Amino acid sequence: MTGSASRKAVTEANRVVVKVGSSALTTAEDGLDRAKLDRLVDAIAGRVKQNVQVVLVSSGAIGAGISPLALPVRPRDLATQQAAASVGQLALAHAYAESFGRYSLTVGQVLLTSDDVARRAHYRNAQRTFSRLLALGAVPVVNENDTVATEEIRFGDNDRLAALVAHLVGADALVLLSDVDALYDGDPRHGATRKITEVSGAADLAGLDIGMSSSGLGTGGMVSKLSAARMAAAAGIPVLLASSGDAERALSAADVGTAFAAAGSRLTARRFWLGYAAGATGRLHLDDGAVAAVVRRRRSLLAAGVTGIDGDFVAGDVVDLVDPEQRVVARGVVGFDAGELPDLIGRSSHQIPADLRREVVHADDLVPLTP
Ligand SMILES: Nc1ncnc2c1ncn2[C@@H]1O[C@H](COP(=O)(O)OP(=O)(O)O)[C@@H](O)[C@H]1O
Numbered sequence: 336m337t338g339s340a341s342r343k344a345v346t347e348a349n350r351v352v353v354k355v356g357s358s359a360l361t362t363a364e365d366g367l368d369r370a371k372l373d374r375l376v377d378a379i380a381g382r383v384k385q386n387v388q389v390v391l392v393s394s395g396a397i398g399a400g401i402s403p404l405a406l407p408v409r410p411r412d413l414a415t416q417q418a419a420a421s422v423g424q425l426a427l428a429h430a431y432a433e434s435f436g437r438y439s440l441t442v443g444q445v446l447l448t449s450d451d452v453a454r455r456a457h458y459r460n461a462q463r464t465f466s467r468l469l470a471l472g473a474v475p476v477v478n479e480n481d482t483v484a485t486e487e488i489r490f491g492d493n494d495r496l497a498a499l500v501a502h503l504v505g506a507d508a509l510v511l512l513s514d515v516d517a518l519y520d521g522d523p524r525h526g527a528t529r530k531i532t533e534v535s536g537a538a539d540l541a542g543l544d545i546g547m548s549s550s551g552l553g554t555g556g557m558v559s560k561l562s563a564a565r566m567a568a569a570a571g572i573p574v575l576l577a578s579s580g581d582a583e584r585a586l587s588a589a590d591v592g593t594a595f596a597a598a599g600s601r602l603t604a605r606r607f608w609l610g611y612a613a614g615a616t617g618r619l620h621l622d623d624g625a626v627a628a629v630v631r632r633r634r635s636l637l638a639a640g641v642t643g644i645d646g647d648f649v650a651g652d653v654v655d656l657v658d659p660e661q662r663v664v665a666r667g668v669v670g671f672d673a674g675e676l677p678d679l680i681g682r683s684s685h686q687i688p689a690d691l692r693r694e695v696v697h698a699d700d701l702v703p704l705t706p
Pocket residue numbers: 355356357358359394492512513514515517518519520521522523524543544545546547548549550551552553554555556557558
């Protein structure tokens with residue numbers, strides 16, 4: 336798929352996930368900016384009225400809670416962030432309900448934790464909720480359930496959540512709206528000039544200076560937007576990154592921002608869950624030969640290519656497969672308990688007792704990840 340095909344996918348989508356970041360909805364001084372929120376809703380409602388199903392992933396709860404709680408700046412500690420999110424989420428949901436109400440559209444609030452997508456049964460449950468909400472004509476408004484998410488398990492920024500939701504609801508496209516109008520060769524606030532309008536693969540990203548948020552309101556900056564865009568693209572979902580001020584153009588003509596081409600066909604729900612949503616309980620360290628076999632030749636992982644293990648997993652758990660440079664190159668369902676593997680790793684099949692002679696991770700249960 337090319338960048339222009341991605342733009343076409345946005346304009347022709349039957350179902351689209353739109354993610355809007357804190358920096359596009361809130362200001363440090365006044366919290367929630369209702370005028371900006373209304374403009375975003377105008378753009379989305381326009382598409383909904385054309386029978387496009389839109390799922391909105393909206394950040395801004397923490398930002399919207401700053402001024403009601405008289406906090407001087409965006410809090411950095413988890414407890415105050417959670418308190419701010421608790422107050423702000425209410426304001427945010429209320430604002431969306433009112434704003435979509437101008438178009439006689441009903442919103443439904445969906446607050447998710449990483450557990451809701453990491454566990455397969457919860458994932459399916461969330462899928463059912465979205466599908467019913469959309470069938471009933473409501474606009475689902477999604478955020479992380481910040482008040483209960485702990486440091487270890489939280490998504491933190493909503494870009495990854497949006498990519499997960501895009502696959503979960505079977506969206507035709509993902510639109511990421513921020514305070515910046517496109518991807519640049521560096522942070523535009525610090526003088527970068529070259530706008531990148533299309534990303535077809537890793538080569539288009541080489542040499543770019545991808546930075547963190549400089550607005551002080553968002554969390555992940557361009558780093559998290561890029562990794563979310565690449566996650567969605569790898570799963571077969573085209574992505575458009577644009578400014579929230581251009582929301583109307585982004586959703587109708589899609590002739591603004593940066594388009595990320597989808598790579599190949601859509602991953603099945605199970606393979607996407609395995610590669611990107613499931614929580615890994617351990618790591619298997621691979622030698623170079625094993626990396627080549629599982630990533631490039633799509634073979635099963637055999638004990639001979641495993642150099643070490645971390646974690647206390649049991650057969651059937653999801654584990655990360657790590658290359659000699661410590662990069663996660665794939666994920667898969669492990670066929671052995673952690674306690675069984677030390678006697679087997681590094682050995683070729685004929686050195687392993689017949690009853691234990693099987694794949695450590697079977698190719699059908701293994702998803703290579705783009706670096
Ligand atoms: N290469 C880059 N291209 C564009 N923006 C960048 C780049 N590197 C860093 N940024 C910064 O990322 C910010 C957007 O991230 P963030 O504030 O987290 O947004 P959001 O709240 O929408 O998620 C931009 O305002 C910009 O300052």
